[in-house]
Amino acid sequence: MADTMKCSKCGSENPKDNKFCDSCGAKMTVPxxxxxxxxxxxxxxxxAKTAKSSDMAITTQDLIQTPGAFTINWEAVIWLLIIIAAxxxxxxxxxxxxxxxxxxxxxxxxxxxxxxxxxxxxxxxHGPFLFHANAFVYFLFGATDYTARIMPAFYGMxxxxxxxxxxxxxxxxxxxxxxxxMAISPSFMYQSRYIRNDIYIAGDTxxxxxxxxxxxENKKPGWLFLAAVGLALSWxxxxxxxxxxxxxxxxxxxRWLWENSLKTSDPDKYEDEGGMHRTVEYWLTKPGSKVFLTxxxxxxxxxxxxxxxxxxxxxxxxxxxxxxxxYIAALTYWLGQHGVARGSQxxxxxxxxxxxxxxxxxxxxxxxxxxxxxxxxxxxLFNIFCxxxxxxxxxxxxxxxxxxxxxxxxxLLPLMLIAGKMIADIIDNKExxxxxxxxxxxxxxxxxxxxHGAINVCFYEEGASPKESLIYVQSSVDSTKIVxxxxxFANRMKALKWDSQEFRRYSPYDLEMVIEDYCSWPFAWYLRxxxxxxxxxxxxxxxxxxxxxxxxxxxxxxAGHDAAVKAKLExxxxxxxxxxxxxxxxxxxxxxSAPLFSAPNKPGKIEMMWxxxxxxxxxxxxxxxxxxxxxxxxxxxxxxxxxxR
Numbered sequence: 001m002a003d004t005m006k007c008s009k010c011g012s013e014n015p016k017d018n019k020f021c022d023s024c025g026a027k028m029t030v031p032x033x034x035x036x037x038x039x040x041x042x043x044x045x046x047x048a049k050t051a052k053s054s055d056m057a058i059t060t061q062d063l064i065q066t067p068g069a070f071t072i073n074w075e076a077v078i079w080l081l082i083i084i085a086a087x088x089x090x091x092x093x094x095x096x097x098x099x100x101x102x103x104x105x106x107x108x109x110x111x112x113x114x115x116x117x118x119x120x121x122x123x124x125x126h127g128p129f130l131f132h133a134n135a136f137v138y139f140l141f142g143a144t145d146y147t148a149r150i151m152p153a154f155y156g157m158x159x160x161x162x163x164x165x166x167x168x169x170x171x172x173x174x175x176x177x178x179x180x181x182m183a184i185s186p187s188f189m190y191q192s193r194y195i196r197n198d199i200y201i202a203g204d205t206x207x208x209x210x211x212x213x214x215x216x217e218n219k220k221p222g223w224l225f226l227a228a229v230g231l232a233l234s235w236x237x238x239x240x241x242x243x244x245x246x247x248x249x250x251x252x253x254x255r256w257l258w259e260n261s262l263k264t265s266d267p268d269k270y271e272d273e274g275g276m277h278r279t280v281e282y283w284l285t286k287p288g289s290k291v292f293l294t295x296x297x298x299x300x301x302x303x304x305x306x307x308x309x310x311x312x313x314x315x316x317x318x319x320x321x322x323x324x325x326x327y328i329a330a331l332t333y334w335l336g337q338h339g340v341a342r343g344s345q346x347x348x349x350x351x352x353x354x355x356x357x358x359x360x361x362x363x364x365x366x367x368x369x370x371x372x373x374x375x376x377x378x379x380x381l382f383n384i385f386c387x388x389x390x391x392x393x394x395x396x397x398x399x400x401x402x403x404x405x406x407x408x409x410x411x412l413l414p415l416m417l418i419a420g421k422m423i424a425d426i427i428d429n430k431e432x433x434x435x436x437x438x439x440x441x442x443x444x445x446x447x448x449x450x451x452h453g454a455i456n457v458c459f460y461e462e463g464a465s466p467k468e469s470l471i472y473v474q475s476s477v478d479s480t481k482i483v484x485x486x487x488x489f490a491n492r493m494k495a496l497k498w499d500s501q502e503f504r505r506y507s508p509y510d511l512e513m514v515i516e517d518y519c520s521w522p523f524a525w526y527l528r529x530x531x532x533x534x535x536x537x538x539x540x541x542x543x544x545x546x547x548x549x550x551x552x553x554x555x556x557x558x559a560g561h562d563a564a565v566k567a568k569l570e571x572x573x574x575x576x577x578x579x580x581x582x583x584x585x586x587x588x589x590x591x592x593s594a595p596l597f598s599a600p601n602k603p604g605k606i607e608m609m610w611x612x613x614x615x616x617x618x619x620x621x622x623x624x625x626x627x628x629x630x631x632x633x634x635x636x637x638x639x640x641x642x643x644x645r
Contacts, residue, residue: 078176079164086160086183089458090153090192095146097463098475101581103195104522107148110134111528114143121307126197128306129236134195143528149195155203156192162206163420169213169382170421173428178420185416186357186453187408190470193458197238198406202413204234205244213382216279221291228295232302240410242331247392251385256280345403350394353408353469356613357453358416359446360423365390365415368422383418390414405470449613456616466582466624467616475522476579482629483526485639486511486549489631490530492638493548507531514544518553519580519627540565545572550630553580565628573630576639580627587620594619 004013099107105125113119114135121128133151141147160179167175182188191199207230214223234241281288346352355362369387372378393411397403426439457468464474490508512532515523520535527533534544539561540552545568552569554577555561569575591605598604603611603619611617631639 075172075176079179082160082176082179082183083157086157086179089183089189089454090156091150093459094149094153094193095144097193098477098479099145099148099522099525100194100471100475101473101521103148104475104525106130106195107134107143107145108525108528110148111138111143111525114138123239126238127236129233130195130197130200132306133200149193152195152199153192155199156188158203159188159192159199159206162203162210165210165214166417168217169380170417171424171428174421174424177423177427178417181360181416181420181423181447181450184447184450184454185361185412186450186457186470187405187412189454190457190463191406191409193463194406196406198240198409200237201234201240201244202409204230204237205410205413206230208234208244208248216381219279221294224291224295225298228298229302232299232306235299235303236306239331240407243393243396243410247389247396250392251388255381347398349403350398350408350411353405354412354415357450357457357470358412359449360443361412361416361419363419363442363446364422365419368418371422372418383421386414386418390418405472408470452614460616465616466622467584467618469584473581473583476582476624478578479522479526479580482578483523485629486513486527488641489549489635489638492641493635511549512547513549513551514540514547515551516540516553518555519551523551540568542568545569546632548632548635552628552630554626554628569630572633574633574636574639576629576631578627578629579624581625583623584618584620585623586618590619 003016005016006012007014109119109125110131111134113131119128119131125131130151134148137147137150141150160182163170163175163179163182166178170178188199188202191202208227211223211225211227211230214220215227231241231245234244368383369391372380372383372387390411390413393414397407397411423439423443426436426443429436429439456465457463457470462477464477465471466474466476468474487508490511493511494506494508509530510532511530513530514534514536515527516539517535517537524535534547536544540550544550550569550573552565566575591608594608595602595604596606598607608617608619612619629639
């Protein structure tokens with residue numbers, strides 16, 4: 001038919017003036033004139049033949065003397081440098097930092113799964129993906145402090161790599177700048193070296209965003225399937241996915257309503273702005289429903305596979321309960337935790353934490369938020385989406401009862417995206433040179449501040465400084481000293497049996513010891529190979545007195561416990577006191593009572609904040625949770641031989 005043309009994607013007939021296919025929503029392309037196409041092809045062949053004969057006549061000397069004969073793809077070079085820097089900062093000395101309390105739990109239960117002890121979903125420990133992923137890493141590389149953190153480091157790299165696919169939204173420069181900001185970000189760098197769920201959530205969320213916007217762009221089903229994979233992995237990682245779904249769902253629903261109104265009120269604008277509405281309409285067609293249902297099937301399959309409990313000797317129906325728990329138990333448990341407000345942080349916790357560490361993202365992200373709303377031509381779907389995303393995330397996470405530093409990644413990610421785009425707009429601004437120069441200077445200075453913060457939080461004092469607000473509560477370096485001493489002690493116990501028949505069958509891991517519940521973490525992970533450890537829930541039973549080593553936590557809030565342990569053990573044991581965990585809780589009264597400017601013997605707020613940022617000085621004492629290692633008196637000298645006391 002002369003007045004119609006076929007869609008190149010689905011083959012259906014459409015009116016000749018259509019810009020988009022009525023059936024599948026794909027962009028229509030006007031078929032080219034066959035005669036012109038043939039002439040163009042002949043011209044290309046002739047040009048190629050001429051070029052080939054010319055190339056044969058060019059000598060090496062000609063190449064050297066010809067300006068521009070060798071060109072460098074600077075975009076590829078910059079990306080390569082960013083990737084290398086990110087790789088080093090994510091994977092270097094991963095195993096040096098003492099295992100955080102939560103890290104040790106994640107590493108330990110992953111190891112239990114790897115050792116064949118099964119998996120059962122527990123909302124307190126979040127979703128199953130972390131444990132399955134780490135068990136796979138242990139299968140490949142063994143279980144060590146370093147390998148326990150490989151998967152977070154990989155996800156840290158994945159987050160940066162995915163920005164490459166957002167070039168249509170961020171621009172070439174914007175994608176590179178955002179990748180650079182993320183590479184030097186203290187929050188992203190630290191969480192990439194820390195076995196918690198939130199760096200996984202950041203990567204999975206980016207998978208969703210890349211998949212959706214790529215699908216809106218070219219309607220290729222593979223991108224929608226990628227978004228489904230990201231959603232399934234995110235749901236199987238942590239319950240904050242409910243928050244992500246709420247933010248994304250409300251935005252796209254309102255956007256759909258707006259596009260739907262354009263269909264009748266402004267058809268011309270609908271052709272340019274109605275991509276999401278056409279996508280939903282396409283899903284209601286037969287070919288579109290197949291794409292949507294396939295994506296849904298991918299989500300369900302991954303979710304069911306990961307949440308299916310893997311408890312040995314249990315029936316299918318008992319283990320299948322984990323799939324239901326992945327929806328119901330997760331939501332009810334964490335809604336119940338809202339009132340508990342673990343962490344006891346103020347409502348403005350993230351508003352204080354984010355600008356201290358994330359200088360480029362906050363400064364340029366706030367400018368972008370205002371600028372992209374005011375400037376009509378900048379109100380793109382992606383820009384408005386990111387602005388809505390970071391503001392809603394900041395509000396919701398600030399309202400939630402539990403406020404922890406690792407959760408800062410969730411409002412930070414969209415803020416970082418628009419900050420990178422804003423910086424790129426400044427860099428690409430060739431007309432207003434003074435604004436460009438001022439913006440670049442500010443970007444460099446703020447980036448240096450981020451690098452300073454990243455080095456402090458990730459590498460200074462083995463990455464375990466309790467003065468860092470981004471760490472919150474950190475296992476003390478004493479914990480690794482204790483482990484080294486214990487290993488030396490256990491080997492010394494074996495050496496004592498050199499002259500007996502018991503030497504060959506005795507293993508250092510047969511050392512008998514007791515670890516109270518108060519200090520079971522991170523030692524359950526560190527001492528996982530020791531076979532004869534008793535973990536009494538609260539008080540050391542009389543039957544365990546006499547064993548070589550006893551770990552006991554110092555409960556300052558329970559003086560009766562400490563006195564009872566001391567009375568029970570002091571005649572037969574020598575006590576060595578260590579710090580188990582340390583933290584810094586800012587003294588708000590001291591801060592607010594300080595003058596703005598320093599006075600004699602009274603530092604002001606400006607000086608306090610400068611020293612806090614530059615030197616990590618704190619204005620009140622650190623807190624700590626201590627423990628005691630009790631060593632039997634007849635074995636004291638062997639503990640002292642370890643050297644780390």
